[in-house]
Amino acid sequence: MFEERRRALVEKLVREGYARSEHVINALLRVPRELFVPEELVELAYEDTPLPIGFGQTISAPHMVALMTELAELKPGHKVLEIGAGSGYHAAVMAEVVAPSSAPREEWGHVYTVERIKGLVELARRNLRRAGYADRVTVVEGDGTLGYSEAAPFDRIIVTASAPHLPPPLAEQLKPRGRIIIPIGDKYLQHLYLIVKSEEGKLKYSKITPCLFVPLIGRYGWRE
Numbered sequence: 001m002f003e004e005r006r007r008a009l010v011e012k013l014v015r016e017g018y019a020r021s022e023h024v025i026n027a028l029l030r031v032p033r034e035l036f037v038p039e040e041l042v043e044l045a046y047e048d049t050p051l052p053i054g055f056g057q058t059i060s061a062p063h064m065v066a067l068m069t070e071l072a073e074l075k076p077g078h079k080v081l082e083i084g085a086g087s088g089y090h091a092a093v094m095a096e097v098v099a100p101s102s103a104p105r106e107e108w109g110h111v112y113t114v115e116r117i118k119g120l121v122e123l124a125r126r127n128l129r130r131a132g133y134a135d136r137v138t139v140v141e142g143d144g145t146l147g148y149s150e151a152a153p154f155d156r157i158i159v160t161a162s163a164p165h166l167p168p169p170l171a172e173q174l175k176p177r178g179r180i181i182i183p184i185g186d187k188y189l190q191h192l193y194l195i196v197k198s199e200e201g202k203l204k205y206s207k208i209t210p211c212l213f214v215p216l217i218g219r220y221g222w223r224e
C-alpha cells in the first residue's frame with residue numbers, strides 16, 4: 001500500500017519538475033517515508049506536505065527534499081553534511097544517492113547530519129536504523145552553524161533550517177567546486193540559495209525560489 005502511494009508521489013514530483021535525475025528519482029522511490037513520520041500521521045506520509053515531528057519541528061515536504069537534492073548534484077562517493085537532521089528522512093534520501101543500496105560498500109560516500117535537539121537526534125537515529133541507513137548516515141548532536149570539523153571538508157552541504165546569512169564555518173568546510181543549498185532570509189520571507197565555491201575559493205550565490213523553513217538556531221544563526 002505504501003509502495004503504491006510512494007510511486008504515485010514520485011510520479012507527481014517528476015511531472016511537477018522537482019525530481020529530474022535518475023538517481024534522485026530512485027532514492028525517493030526507495031526510502032520509506034512512512035518510517036520517518038509520527039505513527040499517528042502515517043496516513044499522510046505520501047502527501048506532499050511538511051508534517052510535525054515533535055519539539056516544534058517538521059519533516060520537510062517531499063517536493064522540497066527533491067528540489068534541494070537535485071540542486072546539490074550529489075554523486076555516489078560524495079561526503080555530505082546536512083544541518084538539521086529532524087526525522088532523518090532527507091539524510092536517508094541523500095545517502096541513497098551517495099551510497100546507493102545497489103553499489104558495493106567500498107564505493108559508498110557518507111552523510112553526516114547535525115541536529116541541536118537531543119530528542120530529535122534520538123528520533124533520527126532510530127528512524128535511520130529501522131530504515132536501514134545507520135551505516136551510511138552519522139547523526140551528530142550539536143550546533144550545525146559550526147559545521148562538523150571532525151569530518152570536513154565536504155563535497156556538499158545542505159541546510160534544512162533558515163539562516164540569517166551563510167554561517168562562515170560552512171563556507172570554510174566546503175571543498176573547492178563544492179555546493180551549499182541553504183534557505184536564507186527572515187522569519188517571514190526566505191529564499192533558497194545555491195552557493196557554489198570556485199576552485200580559488202570564491203562563493204557564487206544563486207537565488208532559486210521563495211521558501212519557508214523553521215529557524216536555524218545557533219552561534220551563526222538566530223538566537224533561541
Ligand code: SAM
Binds near residue numbers: 060085089
Ligand atoms: N531534514 C529534516 C528531515 O528530513 O526531517 C527536516 C529538518 S527541520 C525542517 C529543521 C531542523 O533543523 C530541526 O530539526 C531543527 O531542530 C534543526 N536545527 C535548527 N537549528 C539547528 C542548528 N544550529 N544545528 C543543528 N540543527 C538545527
